[in-house]
Amino acid sequence: MSKPKHKIVIDGVSKVFGPDPQSVMPLVRDGVSKQEMLEKHGHVVGIRDVSLDIPAAGTFVVMGLSGSGKSTLIRHLNRLIDPTAGRILVDGQDILTYNDQQLREFRRSKISMVFQRFALLPHKTVLDNVIYGLVIGGMDAAKAREHGMQQIELVGLSGFENQYPRQLSGGMQQRVGLARALATDAEILLMDEAFSALDPLIRNDMQGQLKELQARLHKTIVFITHDLDEALRLGDNIAILKDGELRQVGTGSEILLKPADDYVSRFVRDVNRARVVTIGSLARKAASLPASDATEARCRELLDKTGAVVLTADGKARAVLDSRDASAASIRKALKAAARGAALPELDAAATIEECFATLAASGGPVITVSANRRSMGLVERGDVFAAMTV
Amino acid sequence: MAENFPQIVDIRAIRIFIDDGFNTIVANYGEALEIAFLPVLRMLTIMEHFLQWLPWYVVVIVLSAVTYLASRSWKASVGVAVMMFLVGVIGIWDEAMATIALMLTSTFLAVLIGIPVGVAMSRSDTMQAITIPVLDIMQTMPIFVYLIPFVMLFGPGKIPALLATIVFAIPPVIRLTNLGIRQVDAEVIEAVTSFGATPRQRLFTAQIPLAMPTIMAGINQTTMMALSMVVIASMIGAGGLGYQVLQGIQRLEVSRGLLAGLGIVFLAVIFDRIAQAYGRRMQQHLHIGS
């Protein structure tokens, strides 16, 4: 079997609450509004026909206001809720076909969850809470404790292992929740508004800590929030829900720069774009060409294909060619510059506009952006940057 | 003259049917039932004899020690010792021991039956819908009404007294077990489930521990109700303090009734204190509530 491209695939999932959900599914499919469904038909539409592909080893944020169906959606992924219609695949397997035994196995080893109000067991110590999943899964107690202590250290709670949850602050309790979810070594981590109950400062800390952990652990995280700033900070990809319907999916920059509809654009209107939009998302593609291989003919060929060429020497950008000015003279000039000129400033494509201000201000023309692995380059104009910031 | 209520069904026939039916049961199964309940009777008599055999000061010391362990309060445990001492002083020690034996045995059995019933009730709304009216009837029906069938089945004696006490005292523990489990934070239950707990693991690692303070309140109420049943149970041969009250009424001896009544009050206070303090300590120990 080929490795599935996406870790989790949500395929046309709808969830209707009420006395006879199946009977009203045709209406739900026809798009009868959530309000009408409730008033005329006595059913609540939790989520409607949501399809999402969630890639492995990234943070996928689902965002929406209260009642938009975020909790309902995330609870489908470990089957705390079963859908009224649709399929859910994890690693290519339809989890809705699991029997009780398979489902327990799936929950014990593959997926774990962090809850908004922590949901710790008050009568167990921090350590016993952390190893809860291991112990009910049948792991030997001594081994579980040893493993649990590692998780406690990982989340920075060493020394508190014998305390009871009630004795800890909210932020610390949620770290216990996080350690408990990490303890089973599940590949998928579900977080339902995990930081919403915390003070802003603590929340900020926890977000930072999660980012650090994720950089090391590469889990597939599905993170729910109603807070756009949190979504933009944590999410590699963001999905926006409204009234149970999916409105847009994309990276933070995509959502800010190209909101799919009115709702999304009103939602993102007040965000400080300079802090979120990555410079790479504003760049147009440029081919890179080592100056040693560069001939006028080769340059022209690449210019026709991509529109811009960056000439490099020793892996550093030396000169830029633009199809808007592709005269033989300017090509020759660029080749000369590449041969003996100094290195041009470069921007990390993943950096935010704010982080690039200084470089942008200092340069006269377009600035070069480079992806993290240095495989692709781009050119960004100051005009495009200003345009992106004023929506 | 006012018009009489019209006779819609032949209620006489129904009554005859019920009485005859019950008589048949008594005739055919009475003996079998009596044998079936013999172990319970034995348990009760052993308990009674044991308590009466214990030197009085041992009982006083044990009860006040238990009070201290439960409440960590010297005042309470001295109070308990004084009250038990007074029970002895007014000459109703053996009767009080018989009453304690009946109360403890019936409470024990009520809890043994009541908790599983409450758990079952908490798991199914249908079960709850059926059980609640039954419990309501058990609590509102005058006790004498179900004393009659018990006496018919077993003849006057300790077993019908015990069974009637259980029926009377069991509703709180069932109700509060159900309530306690249903009130457990839904997110905690979701969490436990999301880590792959079986229904059984869910019950024993989360639901029962978190419902424990409520269940303890139920056990406490059940204990008190069992104690309040002793006077009535004595009428069908349970003996103990209730029998003294009954004799007081029959012989018009106010003093006898008064002293036995006082003894019942003492026991009620003692067991209420112990059970409540124990419930509080358990809540603290479980680190739940405030």
Ligand SMILES: Nc1ncnc2c1ncn2[C@@H]1O[C@H](COP(=O)(O)OP(=O)(O)OP(=O)(O)O)[C@@H](O)[C@H]1O
């Ligand atoms: N068990 C249920 N029975 C009936 N309706 C429900 C149930 N669970 C959720 N709903 C409804 O489904 C909709 C989505 O609820 P959900 O809890 O998923 O929203 P949410 O986005 O998580 O909101 P919040 O930010 O308040 O947590 C709401 O209209 C809610 O009333």
Ligand SMILES: [Mg+2]
């Ligand atoms: Mg929610």
